[in-house]
Each structure stands twice: as C-alpha cells, then as structure tokens.
Amino acid sequence: MTPRIDTTAMDALMVRLFDAIDERNMAWIMAADRALRDAFGDALIDLVPSYTTLLVHYDCQRLGHAAARARTLQALDGLQPADTQSGQLHEIPVWYDESVGPELPRVAQRAGLDVETLIARHCSHDYCVFALGFAPGYGFMGLVDEDLATPRLETPRRKVAAGSVGIADRQTAIYPLLSPGGWNILGRTAVPLFEHARRGEPLLLPGDKVRFKAISRAEFEADGGDTTPLEERP
Amino acid sequence: MSQATTGIVVKQTGPLALVQDAGRFGIRHLGVTQGGAADWISFRWANWLLGNPLDSAALEIVMGGGLTLEVERATRLALAGADLAATLDDVPLTPGTSFSVRAGQRLVFRQPLAGLRAYLAFPGGLDAPQVLGSRACTARERLGGLHDDGQPLIADDRLTWPGEAPAERRLTKGQGTRMPESGCRLSLVPGAQVAHFSGVSLYRAFNLPWQVDNRADRMGVRLTGPALRCSLRGMVSEGIPLGAVQVPADGQPIVLLNDRQTIGGYPRLGALTPSACAALAQCLPGTEVRLAPQSPGQAQEAHLRQLAAWQD
Numbered sequence: 005m006t007p008r009i010d011t012t013a014m015d016a017l018m019v020r021l022f023d024a025i026d027e028r029n030m031a032w033i034m035a036a037d038r039a040l041r042d043a044f045g046d047a048l049i050d051l052v053p054s055y056t057t058l059l060v061h062y063d064c065q066r067l068g069h070a071a072a073r074a075r076t077l078q079a080l081d082g083l084q085p086a087d088t089q090s091g092q093l094h095e096i097p098v099w100y101d102e103s104v105g106p107e108l109p110r111v112a113q114r115a116g117l118d119v120e121t122l123i124a125r126h127c128s129h130d131y132c133v134f135a136l137g138f139a140p141g142y143g144f145m146g147l148v149d150e151d152l153a154t155p156r157l158e159t160p161r162r163k164v165a166a167g168s169v170g171i172a173d174r175q176t177a178i179y180p181l182l183s184p185g186g187w188n189i190l191g192r193t194a195v196p197l198f199e200h201a202r203r204g205e206p207l208l209l210p211g212d213k214v215r216f217k218a219i220s221r222a223e224f225e226a227d228g229g230d231t232t233p234l235e236e237r238p
Numbered sequence: 239m240s241q242a243t244t245g246i247v248v249k250q251t252g253p254l255a256l257v258q259d260a261g262r263f264g265i266r267h268l269g270v271t272q273g274g275a276a277d278w279i280s281f282r283w284a285n286w287l288l289g290n291p292l293d294s295a296a297l298e299i300v301m302g303g304g305l306t307l308e309v310e311r312a313t314r315l316a317l318a319g320a321d322l323a324a325t326l327d328d329v330p331l332t333p334g335t336s337f338s339v340r341a342g343q344r345l346v347f348r349q350p351l352a353g354l355r356a357y358l359a360f361p362g363g364l365d366a367p368q369v370l371g372s373r374a375c376t377a378r379e380r381l382g383g384l385h386d387d388g389q390p391l392i393a394d395d396r397l398t399w400p401g402e403a404p405a406e407r408r409l410t411k412g413q414g415t416r417m418p419e420s421g422c423r424l425s426l427v428p429g430a431q432v433a434h435f436s437g438v439s440l441y442r443a444f445n446l447p448w449q450v451d452n453r454a455d456r457m458g459v460r461l462t463g464p465a466l467r468c469s470l471r472g473m474v475s476e477g478i479p480l481g482a483v484q485v486p487a488d489g490q491p492i493v494l495l496n497d498r499q500t501i502g503g504y505p506r507l508g509a510l511t512p513s514a515c516a517a518l519a520q521c522l523p524g525t526e527v528r529l530a531p532q533s534p535g536q537a538q539e540a541h542l543r544q545l546a547a548w549q550d
Contacts, residue, residue: 037267065545202381
C-alpha cells in the first residue's frame, strides 16, 4: 500500500490508494478516513472518501501545503485495513414493478432473464456502499453481477421519483429525492433516505452493505410508499 | 404588525435571489454540497459594512431583473458586489455602502451594469432556519433558505433579522471589491490530472483567452475556447474541491463552484483559487478570462492577505 498524494487545489490534497473500483478497497479507504481525521483534527475542513481516493480539504489558515502533505504521509504510514465487519447491513424493501421501475424489461432482456429472475438476482447480493454523492443520502453501490450491468439511458429522465432504485453499469443506487437521472429504474422503496441525510445521519455510509428485498404493492403502500407511476410524474 | 413579524417583503421576484451564508462544511462526505455565497469576498464586505459577523446570512441577488423589496420597518442595510442598477425609491444605491431605509420605501434591482451578483446584508444577518450548520440555500438539494426547502425568494416572502446594525462602516481606499473586467486573470493551482493533458493543450489553457459561456450557474461555469485534450479515459469518480476545472470529452472546461456535486469523474487541470472563484462568479456570459497558473504556496499567501483585509 503506497498511497500517492496529488495537489488538487490551494487547500486540498488527493490521496490515491487504488486505480480501479473493487469492494476490497473499502477496508483501506475506511482506515485511511479514520487515520486522516485523527491526524488533521481541527485543521480538517472536509474529507471526501470515494471508490479509490480521499479528498483532504484542510484549513490553510492553520497549515501550509507542504505541512499538509507531510501530515497526510505520516497518517497513512503503516496503515492497516479496517475491520470489514464494521459496516452495517441494511435490508431495503423494494416494490419491483414496471409502473415504478420502467427498465425492468430492458435490463431483464439484456441479461437474457425473465423479470422475476432479474428481481431475484438483484436481491441475491449484499452490495457494498462505495461512496456518497450526487444528492444528500445517495449511495453508490455495487458491484452488480456482470450480466445485469446496463449502461445509463441515452437521454436521462428530467425527473426520477424519490425512492427509485436503479442500475447503471455495475452499480446500483437509490434516488433519495426527486431528481434528474439516467439510471435504469427497477423499482421503488419507501425508506426515507433524504430525511435521514438532512439530519446529518445518512442511513447508508461508505463501507456499509445493502441487501434489497422484494415486497408487494400492499407492503409498499403499508410502508407509506408512493405508487404514482414513474412516467406520470409532473 | 409587531416588530417580530415586520421586515422587508418581496413584492416582485427577479431571475434569482437566494439566502446565502459561508456554506456547509464538515458534511461533504455525506454527499451534501458546499453552497454559500459564490462571490464570498463581496458577501463578506456587505456584512462588514454593518459590523455583522462576516459570515452572517445575506441575500445573493443575481442579475436584478426587477426584484422589488418593500420595507416595513426602518433599519440599516448594506450592499456590495455587482452594480445591478439598484435604487431606493428611485434614488440610485452605490455598491459598497450601507444606507438606512424607512417603512414604505422600495428597493428595486434592475439589470447588471457591472458584475452579476449583488449581496444585500441585514443587521445581525437574515433569519432563516439552520440545516446541517448553515442557512445556505441549495436548490438541487432542497436545503436551506427562508423556508428550508432550498427555494429562491418568491413574492410575499418576508425577510426578517434579529437586531440593530452593530456598526456603520465605510470603505476606504483599497477596501471592497472591484468587479472583474474582460481579460481578467483567474489564478489556477495546477494539479489533479494535469499531467495527462497534452503539452499543446496546457500551452493553450494558460496562454489563450477563454470566454465565459451562458451555461453558467452556481454549480459550474463553462468556458469556451480551444479544445483541451486529455489522454485519460474512464476515470473513477473522486472528491471535487471548490474551483476544480474539469474537462469533459468536448475539451471545454467547466469550473465547479459552490453548488457542485461532491464527487465526479472528469479529468481536471487543477482548481481556481477561492478569490478567482469569487471573480468568476461575477463574470457575465461573454466575458473574456485568462487562466494563470499559481503554486499552492503563492495561492495560500494571497488568500491569507485577502482574509487579513477584514481584521481590525
């Protein structure tokens, strides 16, 4: 593990640990996250972990660029991967239905599966949360089985309903709030991801695992889910 | 009406007026954007003129466009940043000043004469709920603002503030902001994927003029000019600092500002300094700008000098 450290702004460094997306990266990313938070303390403004990197935004009133670099190197010296069991496992109930998941047929057809089997396959894997971004509470998860991988829509939708569960390439995610988006939508959950995020307590954190569970329309409605079909959204 | 429920009422909206403060920090890892005043320097001067804490919530007014505010109770306000041909009962207001207003008077912001964003400060800062440590209004995320729904000002919104202006200050020579002019230099700290751009592209990036495109908002400002070529393909998304200059496949850079996404996967030349971001946020479409490389050390020194401007 030899991290590379790049200048990325006047008051920010990029720590590069890996080159490619891999679930096994997360134990190292989480360990580096903790080590950097400890090392920078009050001089840290923001720390943004992603799939292979961590962006360190430090307070340049307290630290110069060279000192920040030295502190980063020191923090990462002798780094050991975090305990991969430390992340939480979340079970997310999803109503998979063409009315709220219009790309069910497209993804199934590409994979050579019927829709029922596709749903079972999407639910059969514990996905790793790689990074948060795009919107408050939005977690990029993966990796989806290779044969289910589906490229983004050529023309993104202007509006994707809150709770929509989608696939893009080998990643899967849930839209926390109504937003534009180009992912292939398979279904919808009633879990209030945005409400958690706006309190500063997002449900999904990097390093967590997510297991989707198929539920019926009645169960989805009982959870307070909105059954308005996706394409009919204003 | 009681003191507590009177203030300043929005009679007519313009293109965009937002409650902003310094922005949200310590939460970027949650996928939450920074937000905050895009021209943070003018925003701070507006607060300074009233003796407010420098990061008190104020209004960021874009373009003007007829935004009309009616005063319900006497107070003192301060204006800084762009000259949007603002008037108080038809008497022109000068950016970089504070002024008193009486009940019944009307403030109107018409069109940009210099710069793009004006900052209107209120005694003690605007009242608005704090969310994730800030009142900054970020529309895409539905966070912050007067009603904590991320929405810009709308007609009948009432602006209120907690107290009296702690001070009445005037700018002296060397204080305040000057709006950027065509040909202005924006300092850029090279970094990130800069090594993957061709030599010709780097020469062009730092020696040829760029035009500010009309595809510009608080998320990012597109620059048009020579196409820049980067050998990197299929980058993995990584954290984006303020001012990051990303270059998508069409070779035309996008400077990412306060409301940018927290992570992204386009190669970058580096990042504009915070002062350069403030200047760019004041550039109207069509303004010519030049990118000037600066080391992190030089950039930091200049930044600390800027921060020292507000120390008594």
